[in-house]
Amino acid sequence: xxxxLPASLHRALLPLAHRIRHRWRRWRKTPIxxxxxxxxxxxxxxxxxxxxxxxxxxxxxxxxxxxxxxxLAAARREVLEELGLRLPRIESVGMIEEVLSGSPHTAHIFTxxxxxxxxxxxxxxIEARFFPSHSLPEPLGETTRTRIAVWRARGTEQG
Numbered sequence: 001x002x003x004x005l006p007a008s009l010h011r012a013l014l015p016l017a018h019r020i021r022h023r024w025r026r027w028r029k030t031p032i033x034x035x036x037x038x039x040x041x042x043x044x045x046x047x048x049x050x051x052x053x054x055x056x057x058x059x060x061x062x063x064x065x066x067x068x069x070x071x072l073a074a075a076r077r078e079v080l081e082e083l084g085l086r087l088p089r090i091e092s093v094g095m096i097e098e099v100l101s102g103s104p105h106t107a108h109i110f111t112x113x114x115x116x117x118x119x120x121x122x123x124x125x126i127e128a129r130f131f132p133s134h135s136l137p138e139p140l141g142e143t144t145r146t147r148i149a150v151w152r153a154r155g156t157e158q159g
Contacts, residue, residue, distance in 0.1 A: 033106040036062035038151040045130035057141035071108035084119035087112035
């Protein structure tokens with residue numbers, strides 16, 4: 001349904017929808033789940049994006065899981081919807097249990113490598129750029145920091 005509304009109207013309505021969803025979650029406290037994808041290019045730079053809604057911070061591609069949706073399928077769907085990218089390989093790097101918008105939240109974290117430039121949807125995502133992993137931009141969202149820490153720690157837990 002991305003083409004239902006003109007992009008400018010869609011962008012204008014997303015902040016309102018975001019605030020309503022945030023308040024609904026705080027009130028209901030229903031457990032939710034989502035995905036975040038740490039995408040790197042062939043030289044190891046990390047892809048970050050800015051949304052047209054929510055805090056004005058750099059964040060990772062991702063979003064909520066649909067009812068009964070497989071986390072890997074959700075990761076692929078979100079990357080395609082937000083950035084127009086089909087990653088040949090996406091792998092799981094971890095999971096975090098947290099509280100998001102007042103609700104218990106399970107975050108599935110994935111990683112993948114991209115060999116082309118992203119094409120932001122200009123509705124939900126207004127900017128997407130690669131940054132050197134040792135020099136990420138500010139402001140960086142706190143949830144993004146946590147997810148990148150999980151991505152960086154992958155493989156270090158093996159003994």
